[in-house]
């Protein structure tokens with residue numbers, strides 16, 4: 221397996237206008253300029269978060285997750301938001317079915333799912349973070 225010299229891009233590089241992969245130098249597909257067709261580089265590699273985890277938007281996303289999926293929408297993860305919402309509906313049905321078989325224990329599905337999604341959205345990257 222051939223090895224390549226890895227020369228990471230400086231943090232200040234404007235990744236949006238790259239035409240070559242900053243890791244391996246492969247010409248990027250103009251239709252997909254945010255990921256390298258040859259190595260694992262994607263846009264945002266080694267980019268630091270604008271603000272630390274736990275800012276006001278993270279808290280707001282957690283509060284919006286009262287309706288599962290809404291916090292994911294808020295952070296810009298639309299597809300994931302739909303899946304989380306469907307998962308929430310599924311969790312309610314699963315809890316109802318399991319509750320009859322487990323004498324109520326199955327009802328724990330719902331709060332467990334709820335808390336898991338709130339934790340997930342808290343740590344999720346915020347795609348709609350306003351630029352400083």
Ligand SMILES: [Zn+2]
Nearest residue numbers: 241244256259
């Ligand atoms: Zn590459």
